[in-house]
Structure formats: C-alpha cells, structure tokens
Amino acid sequence: MSRVTLIDIFQHPVAQKYVKRAGLAHAVACAYHAYRFAVEKNVDPDLACKAAFLHDVGHYTWYNNGEWDYNMYKENDIHAIKGAERAHKLLIRLGEDRVNAKQISLAVLLHTDSFLPEKNIQREALQEVVASADEADEEPDGKHHYRNMSDERAERLLSQLDRRIEVYQKRELKEPVSF
Numbered sequence: 001m002s003r004v005t006l007i008d009i010f011q012h013p014v015a016q017k018y019v020k021r022a023g024l025a026h027a028v029a030c031a032y033h034a035y036r037f038a039v040e041k042n043v044d045p046d047l048a049c050k051a052a053f054l055h056d057v058g059h060y061t062w063y064n065n066g067e068w069d070y071n072m073y074k075e076n077d078i079h080a081i082k083g084a085e086r087a088h089k090l091l092i093r094l095g096e097d098r099v100n101a102k103q104i105s106l107a108v109l110l111h112t113d114s115f116l117p118e119k120n121i122q123r124e125a126l127q128e129v130v131a132s133a134d135e136a137d138e139e140p141d142g143k144h145h146y147r148n149m150s151d152e153r154a155e156r157l158l159s160q161l162d163r164r165i166e167v168y169q170k171r172e173l174k175e176p177v178s179f
C-alpha cells in the first residue's frame with residue numbers, strides 16, 4: 001500500500017476547510033517541528049507530521065458580533081475531541097492504515113488538556129512530540145492562528161517534508177534511497 005502523503009491530506013476538501021480555519025501556517029510549522037522532535041525521540045515522523053499538521057483541525061469559530069469571543073471559546077471549546085474524530089475520518093477516507101489512523105487521532109486528541117477537568121495527561125512519545133510541536137509554534141494571544149501562508153508555499157513545504165519522511169523510512173528499512 002502506498003503511503004498517504006501530507007500533500008494528499010492538504011488537498012482534501014476537509015483539510016482545505018478546517019486546517020485553514022485554524023491557520024495553515026501554524027499547521028505547516030507544527031508539522032516541521034514535529035519532524036525534528038520525532039527524529040530526536042525515535043518516533044515515526046510520518047505519524048508525528050500528520051498528527052501535527054492536523055492537530056487543530058477541530059476548531060470552531062467563536063465569534064460574537066464579528067469579534068472573537070475568548071470567554072465563549074474557553075467555556076465551550078472541544079477542538080481536540082472534534083479534531084481527533086475529523087482527522088480520523090479524513091485519514092480513513094484517504095486510505096490510511098487503521099492502526100496509524102488511530103495513533104494519529106489519539107495524538108490530535110491529547111495535544112492539549114484544555115478540554116479536561118483535570119490537567120494530568122500522561123502522554124506517550126508520539127503524543128508528546130505533537131504537543132511539543134504545537135507549543136513550539138505558539139505565540140501570545142493565539143496569534144499563531146492568524147499567520148498567513150499561500151497554498152503554493154504550503155504545497156512546496158509539505159512536499160519537501162513528505163520527501164524527508166520517505167527518505168527516513170527507507171533508511172529505517174535499509175532500502176536504497178534514490179535522489
């Protein structure tokens with residue numbers, strides 16, 4: 001079975017709508033951080049990059065009279081739960097391996113503890129990589145959600161990252177790498 005790529009995910013209408021809602025630049029930056037952390041921690045970068053790219057795919061818009069309502073967001077937000085389900089559905093539709101889809105979905109679910117009554121998540125390595133990648137790109141007042149990135153630039157960066165992931169996987173499997 002051929003690998004589902006970051007580009008496959010990016011081009012799907014669900015990602016086009018919901019990844020962009022929470023910020024395409026943030027999603028791409030997190031995927032890059034996740035690659036770096038994954039390699040450091042011996043975690044599969046394919047899973048880490050997909051989860052990081054999709055981690056905020058569950059966001060809803062909490063506007064009140066045209067203004068972002070932070071209190072309403074804090075009270076009602078379940079973006080990690082919604083995102084885990086949305087990411088899973090999207091990945092399965094694209095033909096992702098079911099074991100991988102579950103792991104990615106769980107990493108999306110646990111990237112934040114904001115929805116939990118008690119903040120005591122014990123994260124596994126992949127989940128920690130994704131949470132750290134998100135944190136590494138965070139800016140005060142949620143500004144990281146509003147940085148812009150064109151589709152062309154996102155496609156270029158994601159296909160470079162796909163290539164890096166594929167080279168890493170081939171090295172792990174000791175297969176020849178062609179350039």
Ligand SMILES: [Fe+2]
Pocket residue numbers: 055056079111112134
């Ligand atoms: Fe988030």
Ligand SMILES: [Fe+2]
Pocket residue numbers: 026055056134
């Ligand atoms: Fe985020």
